[in-house]
Amino acid sequence: xxxxxKVAALEGWFTLDEQAPQLLGSRCKACxxxxxxxxxxxxxxxxxxxxxxxxxxxxxxxRVWSCTNASYQPPEPFVAPDPFVPFTIAAVELxxxxxxxxxxxxAGVEVTDLKVGQExxxxxxxLYTDDESEKLIWKWKPVA
Amino acid sequence: MSNDIAILxxxxxxxxxxxxxxxxxxxxxxxAAIADAGVRxxxxxxVSGAATMRCGYxxxxxxxxxxxxxxxxxxxxxxxxxxxxxxxxxLAAARAKILAxxxxxxxxxxxxxTPKGFLAPAKGYRPDDPDWVRFLVGITNPTYFALYAxxxxxxxxxxxDDFGLVKIKNSExxxxxxxxxxxxxxxxxxxxxxxxxAHPLRLLQICxxxxxxxxxxxxxxxxxxxxxxxxxVRVAAISTVTPTFASEVVEMPDIATDSAxxxxxxxxxxxxxxxxxxxxxxxVSPRDVNVAEVYDLSSALELDWMxxxxxxxxxxxxxxVRAGETxxxxxxxxxxxxxxxxxxxxxxxxxxxxxxxxxxxxxxxxGERQVEGASVGITANQGLFGHGSSVIVKR
Numbered sequence: 001x002x003x004x005x006k007v008a009a010l011e012g013w014f015t016l017d018e019q020a021p022q023l024l025g026s027r028c029k030a031c032x033x034x035x036x037x038x039x040x041x042x043x044x045x046x047x048x049x050x051x052x053x054x055x056x057x058x059x060x061x062x063r064v065w066s067c068t069n070a071s072y073q074p075p076e077p078f079v080a081p082d083p084f085v086p087f088t089i090a091a092v093e094l095x096x097x098x099x100x101x102x103x104x105x106x107a108g109v110e111v112t113d114l115k116v117g118q119e120x121x122x123x124x125x126x127l128y129t130d131d132e133s134e135k136l137i138w139k140w141k142p143v144a
Numbered sequence: 145m146s147n148d149i150a151i152l153x154x155x156x157x158x159x160x161x162x163x164x165x166x167x168x169x170x171x172x173x174x175x176a177a178i179a180d181a182g183v184r185x186x187x188x189x190x191v192s193g194a195a196t197m198r199c200g201y202x203x204x205x206x207x208x209x210x211x212x213x214x215x216x217x218x219x220x221x222x223x224x225x226x227x228x229x230x231x232x233x234x235l236a237a238a239r240a241k242i243l244a245x246x247x248x249x250x251x252x253x254x255x256x257x258t259p260k261g262f263l264a265p266a267k268g269y270r271p272d273d274p275d276w277v278r279f280l281v282g283i284t285n286p287t288y289f290a291l292y293a294x295x296x297x298x299x300x301x302x303x304x305d306d307f308g309l310v311k312i313k314n315s316e317x318x319x320x321x322x323x324x325x326x327x328x329x330x331x332x333x334x335x336x337x338x339x340x341x342a343h344p345l346r347l348l349q350i351c352x353x354x355x356x357x358x359x360x361x362x363x364x365x366x367x368x369x370x371x372x373x374x375x376x377v378r379v380a381a382i383s384t385v386t387p388t389f390a391s392e393v394v395e396m397p398d399i400a401t402d403s404a405x406x407x408x409x410x411x412x413x414x415x416x417x418x419x420x421x422x423x424x425x426x427x428v429s430p431r432d433v434n435v436a437e438v439y440d441l442s443s444a445l446e447l448d449w450m451x452x453x454x455x456x457x458x459x460x461x462x463x464x465v466r467a468g469e470t471x472x473x474x475x476x477x478x479x480x481x482x483x484x485x486x487x488x489x490x491x492x493x494x495x496x497x498x499x500x501x502x503x504x505x506x507x508x509x510x511g512e513r514q515v516e517g518a519s520v521g522i523t524a525n526q527g528l529f530g531h532g533s534s535v536i537v538k539r
Contacts, residue, residue: 009280010271010277010280011271013271028406031406031407032405032406032407033390033402033403033405033406033409034403034405035402035403036399036400036403037271037274037277037399037400044389044402045389045390045406045409046388046389047408047409048406065291065295065394066291066292066294066295066298067291067294068287068290068291068293068294068342068343068344068345069290069342069343070282070283070284070287070342071339071340071341071342071343072284072341074279074282074283074284075279075284076265076267076279077265077267077276077279077280078279078280078281078282087282089282089283089287089291089342091291091394096405097403097405098390098403098404098405098411099390099400099401099402099403099404099405100394100400100401101399101400102278102281102283102287102394102399102400103281104281104282111294111343112343115298116294116295116298116299117298127280127281137281
């Protein structure tokens with residue numbers, strides 16, 4: 001059986017570099033505000049009326065702002081394995097960007113294993129697999 | 145010059161999962177409020193409705209829908225939609241009309257019929273919709289409540305049982321409330337036996353959606369005096385401020401916060417900013433508050449609200465709950481109605497239901513839930529897309 005091709009579950013939201021993936025945000029050319037997901041047509045900083053943006057890969061590491069888990073299967077468009085396997089979720093604060101990004105945490109890490117302030121890094125992992133391909137998503141993983 | 149208006153009448157349709165048309169609940173609440181006010185329907189010159197997005201066109205034009213149900217009599221109408229703050233925004237519209245001298249007495253109504261089960265986002269591949277993206281990643285509404293709760297545990301040392309205490313307290317408060325949907329006194333064993341939904345929150349600690357209706361009849365102070373109601377409870381402030389860029393807290397349905405990396409940008413807590421304008425407008429301080437009705441979408445969120453309302457310093461809400469200070473009979477009772485824990489959320493009616501409860505409390509008509517001697521009460525709620533509100537009611 002040949003492996004299915006790996007594609008981003010959200011196209012253009014992150015690099016497909018499996019060793020050191022990065023979320024792809026945008027940066028306002030006038031005021032420097034960073035956006036994730038990408039903002040490309042207007043800056044939401046009230047002191048800025050710029051419409052010019054450039055792509056901005058985000059920091060790969062941050063610290064846990066908070067965490068929880070999904071004990072029940074979320075509704076669609078979430079694609080759940082059968083049977084459903086609960087997963088951990090983290091909100092991670094990126095220091096340089098001064099923003100918090102949500103994401104699933106890699107399998108095997110329980111919510112009780114995490115603490116606010118703990119360092120996490122971004123990895124790519126399977127969100128789900130369908131007939132055509134393996135859909136990749138970013139996940140947070142504790143820094144060893 | 146005072147910007148206060150009088151609350152002449154309040155009324156509610158009991159919360160539940162009745163499965164009837166929302167207009168019935170709104171009409172029931174409106175008639176109760178009109179009877180309580182002692183005015184004639186024909187004397188009301190402005191009907192301000194809080195919209196529901198789930199009941200078709202009549203819901204989008206709720207003000208007109210309720211006016212027609214009561215019988216067209218030529219009053220002007222308005223409809224407001226502001227998520228969980230819809231009722232407060234409808235009340236603000238009525239206040240503006242009254243203070244502008246365009247009408248003397250107005251009716252404010254909100255009602256909802258909620259569907260069963262999850263509200264699933266529209267289908268297809270829609271990465272531009274943050275609501276679609278977060279469900280794709282597996283992030284539900286309880287995820288956000290749980291993130292806030294868990295952060296409290298790590299920052300302030302709150303425990304799962306502290307959140308349980310809030311649930312138990314609210315269930316005791318709402319036990320005798322005839323308008324509450326859930327009237328059962330829960331124990332800590334019940335909480336522990338409830339299934340975990342999003343750690344550390346269990347099913348019993350997350351609010352349901354309900355059908356219900358609430359209404360207010362409000363007037364100018366001059367009108368109130370003329371009909372012998374000069375001492376009626378007053379609306380002293382309504383805050384419906386939007387957030388300030390950049391948000392410190394990740395808000396539903398977003399996958400990330402705004403970045404505060406640009407020069408001269410700081411992070412702000414939206415929830416904490418909502419009551420600030422209300423306190424300023426009413427000219428009262430948090431120390432003056434005798435009773436509060438807050439949006440306990442989760443039992444842990446009630447603790448955040450207590451701090452956002454400055455009823456205690458940040459991080460001390462759990463201590464207040466443990467000491468029984470937020471129970472009826474305590475220093476500042478919170479959610480004497482039973483809160484969302486006992487009601488479930490009926491979006492366009494909920495902010496008005498909070499004001500109904502405070503009105504009964506300040507009149508001394510709250511029966512077994514009565515907060516003795518209450519003279520200043522405050523509400524607080526927050527919804528999607530930068531909507532939130534806080535109303536101060538005083539004697």
